[in-house]
Amino acid sequence: MNLQSYDECLKILKQNAILWDRVEKVALTNALDRHIAFDVIANDNYPAKPVSAMDGYAFKFNAQSELNLVASLPAGSDKKLFLNENECVKTFTGSLMSDDTDTLVPVENVEVLGQKILIKKPVAKGFAVRQVGESYKKGEILIKKGTKLNYAEIALLAELGLFFISVFIKPKIAILATGSEIKDLGEPLENDAQIHSSNHVALACMAQKMGADAIIMPITKDEPNAVKEAIINALKGADILLTTGGVSMGDYDFVKIALKDEFNIIINGADIKPGRHIKIAKSGEKYIFALPGFPYSAMVMCVLFLRVLLNTWFLQDEPYLTAILDEDYEKRSPFLEFSAVNLEHKNGVLYANLRGKKLGSSAIVNNLTNQAALLVVPKEQKFIKKGEKVRVLLML
Amino acid sequence: MNLQSYDECLKILKQNAILWDRVEKVALTNALDRHIAFDVIANDNYPAKPVSAMDGYAFKFNAQSELNLVASLPAGSDKKLFLNENECVKTFTGSLMSDDTDTLVPVENVEVLGQKILIKKPVAKGFAVRQVGESYKKGEILIKKGTKLNYAEIALLAELGLFFISVFIKPKIAILATGSEIKDLGEPLENDAQIHSSNHVALACMAQKMGADAIIMPITKDEPNAVKEAIINALKGADILLTTGGVSMGDYDFVKIALKDEFNIIINGADIKPGRHIKIAKSGEKYIFALPGFPYSAMVMCVLFLRVLLNTWFLQDEPYLTAILDEDYEKRSPFLEFSAVNLEHKNGVLYANLRGKKLGSSAIVNNLTNQAALLVVPKEQKFIKKGEKVRVLLML
Structure with missing residues (x-):
């Protein structure tokens, strides 16, 4: 099987992105x-006219230390006042500056003696005035x-x-978890071979975080007709369908069969780990992302593929960063690998480490808790030494 | 006026934090x-029993390259099978491993000849098996x-x-914007001295992001009785009331007067910029945060004070980081200063810069757009040179 590289997959995905002008x-x-x-x-301009930035006394700047108080202008008043030299007007934060004034001496800086204001602590010309266009032009x-x-x-x-x-408009994303071994939220397990589905709720949360609406479909067993009907139903109300399970090379991959009927498969496997068996199909303006059944893989695929499509629609970039690897890393697969890491800022430097991350299969959900990110290890690279720069991709 | 330091304020705030056991x-x-x-x-343990991590053939590890296929176990089946030496059972991803098996050879590695499996590419003992407790113990x-x-x-x-x-339970936070100059969303401005309120919607968004429910109260003019009644009403349905405006040293600070009647003021000003006039009052299990009227200040205060209380309740730390300042910075106030900056990761290093940030008053809302953070400049420090380490605080 000659798998496409991740870059090739993204190129195809972007070429097949409809215009999201809804x-x-x-x-x-x-x-x-x-x-x-x-x-x-x-x-x-904002403000469109000069505005007081403090509570104080507005006047036309001069070197005088004594001013005559001739009026008080509360915020929101646009009464026009024309002041003579050495006259001032009491002005509150956010009020328009009166015509003929250019400076504000704050209340803390003066002593008030009846209708006289003594400036105890002088200010520079233009003090405490929000100039025209200060916020934006x-x-x-x-x-x-x-x-x-x-x-x-x-x-x-x-x-x-x-x-x-x-x-x-938020894209509508239907989520269909398939598998005879999975039971739904709140359902008791009947034997040791059954597990609770986590994919559907996790992917629904991810879709929401990506700016989409999620529709969780009933869990469907590995039976060709049931899966096919569920897919047809899900697509009636959704722009994108995410399926989990049923897409590996095994005998029970009915989803794969169902997909072929009406949809054009645009991505069929990728040279990455996890997610080698990812499939993406398109029909008109609708998409199916067939994700793996193991939840760690499914969640990572959701970020590596679904988010790229949504970010294309929303004109956003993927959040790749450079970090310093805080321990040695040995890649176990021959693929481009995405591995859960913790990001940690220390002393101005961004470090990636694997503390608490468990080695094992792609089923380990808890490797993605605590705001995990993904370490990106290129296909050719086998080993990364502690202290080397690495590429990381933020999850959600 | 002898202002308390920010640290002292936080100490008082935490001492006055009720236990949030709701x-x-x-x-x-x-x-x-x-x-x-x-x-x-x-x-x-999870998994509680060994589980297949791939689609393949489960067998008890030995060096044989040929196995007899005796059964096929779909996912979700807990049929007990007992295998002899050199027998295998077809097993799907996520299925229980049969008793007496310990290794899985993936479908890709074998050739199937009727009921015989020829292993073309051998695997190590335990291959592709999720061991007991692999996810967690x-x-x-x-x-x-x-x-x-x-x-x-x-x-x-x-x-x-x-x-x-x-x-x-989400704390209920009522937001009361006061000011005779502010008009509500959708209301036309009647004169040049009026502006649209932005505080109430911004603080409502911030409260939501902090994990609270927001209640936006009608805007209230600078009239003592109106403000007092609005405060009393707001507190009926809220755990915390945020007011904006009306708390500076001017004549129109009715909110301050209203506060004194029933509430115990626990924080009365802080030696910081912005937010020198912050006031926090408490009565029983309810709080009032009297925030400044200028929206930049109000939003920053919301993070510097309200978030600390909520994070105390939710057992979270404040998100302070160290960054490298990417340009010279001159502090213009004699206070501990919080200044909007952009954070940028470059080559593994976290930089803070002021690109696009406008100098001016505390009214500049757009200094906080684009995910701005706050540069924390200590009281004693006047100048920070490009390249120096600085403390930054993430907003929301």
């Missing part, structure tokens, strides 16, 4: 972690299309007066 | 990003109390057969 409007209060569907550009790109909106982007959109915004 | 049960499918309320300990602590559950923790809980689990 957009919906959501209220800003529902927009956290959504991917914005347009470039946000400042259509004015007209025409500045503030948020790029595709950005995942965090709290500060939400704040910025609110400040800009936007309330109902366009975001990319 | 727990609820949630389905695993609703548990993503929740903080688990118990230590998860393996109550058995009985008694192992798998997830620590307080852990924020990510996809892999959810997978692990499913694997363990847990479905309905205890998590910490």
